[in-house]
Amino acid sequence: MARPTEKYSKTPGGEAVYDRFATIYDLAMAPMEWMGLSRWRRRLWGYARGPRILEVGVGTGKNLPYYPPCGSVTAVDISPAMLKQARLKVRRLGITVDLQVVDVQRLPFPDQTFDAILASFVFCSVADPIQGLHELGRVTKPDGLIALLEHVRPPGVFGRLFDLVNPLTTRLGGPNVNRRTVENVGKAGLQIEHVENLLDGLVVLIVARPGPGLGRSR
Secondary structure (H helix, E strand, O other), rough: OOOOOOOOOOOOHHHHHHHHHHHHHHHHHHHHHHHHHHHHHHHOOOOOOOEEEEEOOOOOOHHHHHHHOEEEEEEOOOOHHHHHHHHHHHHHHHOOEEEOOHHHHOOOOOOOOEEEEEEEOOOOOOOHHHHHHHHHHHHEEEEEEEEEEEEOOOOOHHHHHHHHHHHHHHOOOOOOOOOOHHHHHOOOOOEEEEEEEEEOEEEEEEEEEOOOOOOOOO
16 A cells, blocks of 8 residues: 655754754753653653664663663664764663664664664654654564654644744754654554653654554565
């Protein structure tokens, strides 16, 4: 079945934007961590399971403290500078992680590789989120699990406001603030098992599995 074709606002410069701010990213995110983001990260990583785990959009490595003590974890990001910060954290924590520069829209892994895939606040910045989500389904084992922590377009009047400001935020190098990620997960062919609203519809935790026909290259 052909996937729906949609157009999306793209953050100009892509990885270049994150490369530029990598050294101050953790400082900029500190207020969000204090407001509960750390608690949500811990909840997300409660879904990590199996011998092979993939984190997409590892960034500076904010999730590293929540990695499970057993199993093999591969962590990817499109920004080399963000990965440099993650490597520093890996050394400080004394853990083993396979860090790679990778675009989620073109994952270099074979079909049905991972038991679990996790991502936090990633698909607001992916040029074609449906393609990226489809790739997650392709490289997940048939009985595997995908867990996403994402900020999304809120319902009601705030959603319409976010639609208005989104062109400005992306033009300034920020993320898309009006992504309909729950809908996109379904459009990518994944089967949604659970959606949890964490901040009045602004942040959601999505748990999904590969749908029929995924888990193989097209």
